[in-house]
Amino acid sequence: MLKKLASDALGLSDIGKIIDKKDFNKVDADDYIMHEDGEQIFFLIKSRTDEYCFTNLALIHVDGTSAVSKKRLVTRYDYYKNIIRSVAIETAGTIDLDCEIKFIIGETKFSIDVDKNQIEQLKDLYKSLVRISHISDENDIMLGKSEETLKIAASACASSKVVDGNAAQIFKDINEYAFNWTKISRENYIKKDFTDVFKNYINN
Structure with a gap:
């Protein structure tokens, strides 16, 4: 107990x-993984107080108040809802x-301290997060352009004085086209699963 308290006081408990991989099922974060939906852990950092669990779908942060407390706050950050940016690594x-x-x-903002002897493994996480950041940025731009294109097309149709056929049917067709366009654009440019990225950079 005294060692744990001293470790907290010195800040050593924050070093993750x-x-x-063989021990993923032994950590608290594993209880909050949606295994039923194909979610899997690719990288996990554990300190005395916290766990930072990177899955193919999200970052799950198990936040402890101290090394001697059992109280935990679990927060989930899905990648497709929370774009990753400003990724940096600081060597020892x-x-x-x-x-x-x-x-x-x-x-x-996250700033996670890791044992300096594990820097090579941490570099793999760094590359994975950078790649996810790039993909999300590119997709966000393309989704914006897709929505802009649809607005331009809708505006052109609205200003056209040429109407041939039943107005209700034309309205229905335009709405259906717009819905399908939006649906396809979101499927193409909102990436939820980054299994391919983690498998490319992380060797477990």
Whole structure:
């Protein structure tokens, strides 16, 4: 108990360890994974107080108040709702005990300290998050352009004085076309599952 309290006071409890794949089922975060829907863990960092669980669908943060408290707050950040940006990695200095990965997901900033001896593994997470960030940015731009194109087409139809056929049917056809266009655009440009990215960069 005294060691745990001292560790908290010195800030050592904040230094995370990257958990091996075979031990994923032993952490608290595993209880909140949607295994039933095909969600799986690809990377997990655990400190005395927190767990940072990166799945193919989301970041799940199990936030503890202290190393000696059992109280936890579990927050889920789905990638498609929370774009990742400003990804950075900080290597350890000569006397440092830890390296650090930093990023913003949605509106939340994260700065996670990791044992400096695990820097090579942390680089894999860094590359994965950078790639997810790039894909999300590109898709967001393309989705915006798709919506803009639909608005231009709708405006052109509205201003056209040429009406041939039943007005109600024309209105129905236009609405159906617009709905399908939007549906296809969202399917193409909103990526929810990043299994391919994690498999490309992370070797478990």
